[in-house]
Amino acid sequence: MSLTIAPVKCEEKRDEQQHKSAWFQFMKSVATFRGDLTSLTAPPFLLAPRSIVEYSTYWSEHPRLLVSPAKEECPKRRALLVLQWFLSTLKHQHASRDENGKRKKMKPLNPFLGEIFLGKWVDDAGTTHLITEQVSHHPPATAYRIWNDAHGVRLEGHVSPKAYFSSTINIERQGYSILHIDKYNEDHWITMPKVHVEGIVTLQIAPELSGVSHIHSSSGYTTCINYSSKGWLKGKSNSFTAAIYPDNDESHPLFTLEGRWSDSYTIKDGKGKLLETVNLGSLRRTPLEVAPVESQHPLESRRAWKPVVDAINANDIFTTGHEKGKIENAQRALRKMERDAGKTWVRRYFSQVEEDPIAEKLAVKSKNSTSDGPGRMIWKFDEEKYKRIMENQHNGIKSPTRSRFDSGVGFLEIEEV
Numbered sequence: 001m002s003l004t005i006a007p008v009k010c011e012e013k014r015d016e017q018q019h020k021s022a023w024f025q026f027m028k029s030v031a032t033f034r035g036d037l038t039s040l041t042a043p044p045f046l047l048a049p050r051s052i053v054e055y056s057t058y059w060s061e062h063p064r065l066l067v068s069p070a071k072e073e074c075p076k077r078r079a080l081l082v083l084q085w086f087l088s089t090l091k092h093q094h095a096s097r098d099e100n101g102k103r104k105k106m107k108p109l110n111p112f113l114g115e116i117f118l119g120k121w122v123d124d125a126g127t128t129h130l131i132t133e134q135v136s137h138h139p140p141a142t143a144y145r146i147w148n149d150a151h152g153v154r155l156e157g158h159v160s161p162k163a164y165f166s167s168t169i170n171i172e173r174q175g176y177s178i179l180h181i182d183k184y185n186e187d188h189w190i191t192m193p194k195v196h197v198e199g200i201v202t203l204q205i206a207p208e209l210s211g212v213s214h215i216h217s218s219s220g221y222t223t224c225i226n227y228s229s230k231g232w233l234k235g236k237s238n239s240f241t242a243a244i245y246p247d248n249d250e251s252h253p254l255f256t257l258e259g260r261w262s263d264s265y266t267i268k269d270g271k272g273k274l275l276e277t278v279n280l281g282s283l284r285r286t287p288l289e290v291a292p293v294e295s296q297h298p299l300e301s302r303r304a305w306k307p308v309v310d311a312i313n314a315n316d317i318f319t320t321g322h323e324k325g326k327i328e329n330a331q332r333a334l335r336k337m338e339r340d341a342g343k344t345w346v347r348r349y350f351s352q353v354e355e356d357p358i359a360e361k362l363a364v365k366s367k368n369s370t371s372d373g374p375g376r377m378i379w380k381f382d383e384e385k386y387k388r389i390m391e392n393q394h395n396g397i398k399s400p401t402r403s404r405f406d407s408g409v410g411f412l413e414i415e416e417v
């Protein structure tokens, strides 16, 4: 196979030459792989020093936008504010370059079962809390809950990325999120669009969105967001069009939005009159505050993965593999012990439920999207579990030192708190 490397900056070019063969080897294994791509091991130079559980952070990088619908009396305008907040979550989640324009390593670490990620945002919107937990390893599923009590807003959801190869790497995100607004007792059911990776031949990796995603509000509004990329529709990457309409009248949108989720977009009313142009790039982001690694719970992502992340950052391929292997082997050993003992891993913050009536009611409005609809695995934030953990923390009750399963592996020697 002959290949052309697109013109790139000088220092990037040297790295890319070096990575070319590892890359093609990797792509060959990807192309012939059948099954779940998330379990495929990417070449070290692509490994991101963070786990997929950290992706839930993107939901609330602009807490002000997340809580903004709570202050809006009109349900139509609330639907618009929910859409505007949703659009603000896409750019950095799918960016291939960081704030300084430097290429990001893109392949996130695969979370282990029980991995948690906790934090909070503190800014003029008050305190917004985040709890994320890897509730399933195979198939992968991440559950999260984000809430702001001052504004009476909470977001709860779970996502199950399903990857497959078809001319490139494609990822479907099954699952959904529900944004609840206390003041109006209103729910917004939200799905995520498909992602595929562009630029795999030239190694100019750029995630792109496609297909349709939805937001359904319990007040009777439907939002459809259509994603398109280069060579289609507007001919620009990261493009989208969105329309909000009453559930019973799909032909008369109340608002239409159009532009790029990585850049700027316009909002027009039902008559096509321009209301506003929004520049997503100029939005101020509030950083998530995460406890220092030393004081984290052993299952917290950054503590558990620290040796791996340090090795990735030090460009130490051998130690990266070795430390990753330690976690993977420990997990396998733990699963075996559970099987032998006839036990299952107790999720710390979430519990599996048979049905989710709110989601079921709102999901039926979507007919033709595979990632829509309540999946087979529904995970709900468990208020009881959370209360117990908070009470124990308050009373200074430490987790028992005895391990639930004596796996003999350092960080797994922990007990339910």
Ligand SMILES: CC(C)CCC[C@@H](C)[C@H]1CC[C@H]2[C@@H]3CC=C4C[C@@H](O)CC[C@]4(C)[C@H]3CC[C@]12C
Residues within 6 Å of the ligand: 042, 046, 052, 055, 056, 093, 094, 106, 107, 108, 142, 159, 161, 169, 171, 173, 195, 197, 205, 207
């Ligand atoms: C291995 C090489 C080709 C790098 C390719 C980058 C891929 C693996 C990256 C680019 C964008 C990423 C996705 C972006 C957002 C999410 C949402 C999160 O809730 C689950 C993971 C998921 C779905 C990511 C999975 C990994 C991803 C698809």
